[in-house]
Amino acid sequence: MMAPPVRKSPKLKNIRQRTLAWFIISLVLFAGLFTGAYMIGDSGLETQFSIRNQAPSWSHPFGTDWLGRDMLTRTLKGLCISLGIGMTAALCSTVISLVLGTAAAVMGKKTDRVVTAIIDVIIATPHLVLLILISFCFGGGAKGVIIAVALSHWTRLARIIRAEILALKSSDYVLLSSKLGKSRRWIACHHMLPGLLPQFLVGVLLLFPHAILHAAGLTFLGFGLSPHTPAIGILLSEAMQHLSTGYWWLALGPGLSLVAMVKLFDIMGNSLRTMVNPKTAQE
Numbered sequence: 001m002m003a004p005p006v007r008k009s010p011k012l013k014n015i016r017q018r019t020l021a022w023f024i025i026s027l028v029l030f031a032g033l034f035t036g037a038y039m040i041g042d043s044g045l046e047t048q049f050s051i052r053n054q055a056p057s058w059s060h061p062f063g064t065d066w067l068g069r070d071m072l073t074r075t076l077k078g079l080c081i082s083l084g085i086g087m088t089a090a091l092c093s094t095v096i097s098l099v100l101g102t103a104a105a106v107m108g109k110k111t112d113r114v115v116t117a118i119i120d121v122i123i124a125t126p127h128l129v130l131l132i133l134i135s136f137c138f139g140g141g142a143k144g145v146i147i148a149v150a151l152s153h154w155t156r157l158a159r160i161i162r163a164e165i166l167a168l169k170s171s172d173y174v175l176l177s178s179k180l181g182k183s184r185r186w187i188a189c190h191h192m193l194p195g196l197l198p199q200f201l202v203g204v205l206l207l208f209p210h211a212i213l214h215a216a217g218l219t220f221l222g223f224g225l226s227p228h229t230p231a232i233g234i235l236l237s238e239a240m241q242h243l244s245t246g247y248w249w250l251a252l253g254p255g256l257s258l259v260a261m262v263k264l265f266d267i268m269g270n271s272l273r274t275m276v277n278p279k280t281a282q283e
Helices: 010-039 069-107 109-124 127-137 140-150 153-167 173-181 184-220 232-242 249-276 277-280
Strands: none
Touching: 010 069, 010 249, 069 109, 069 140, 069 153, 069 232, 069 249, 109 153, 127 140, 127 173, 127 184, 140 184, 153 184, 153 277, 184 232, 184 249, 232 249
């Protein structure tokens, strides 16, 4: 007799549907952020002393600063700038992770020991100190922030890539394909890449929030962009000088927006991990 078809658990199906819904909502919100920043224009960035230091209102939902600039406009523009810097740094870090993680897994024990030693040194160094030193060495600015974040955030993803490749190399179907005479290129395209891609995409997506937060942190400490650039770190740094005078809205809007953006990336990464990993979904 034929075995009955395996049916998916209703609970598993609900988890996947809910996860997909959160993923789509996060994408829509990010699209809304860029659309809002484009449509709002640059008029709110101009100095208007007649409306300076106004609390949040219908006309200025995030209030205005000490120069009369609209904080909502500055926050939306700052989020886009911080997002661009963080994503660029994360992508550069991803390339480093892919190259060194793959080299550690396929180029022998000597290379593996060297890459592992580099990872241990970077992890053992205080994170903020490492970021400041690298950014200072490369002259600060957007370039210094991107390089500092990229060179300090590749270690975790490199470990994941190394572990995945080592596990795939010792798997039964890869060993069988090798014995059947398949070339290394065929095995890499048909076995290695499909098995590595889901974990790689999840690792990349979860790298974004860390890169964005640390880029904003460097800018907040003064090692990042020009003070005239409305990045989130600069907005928060400027707000610290005026909080004692009661202008709480200068930090509230940018701060909550940064936390919300980072949380959205975290939701997207965890949602993608749930969708591509059946074990996680069953939990």
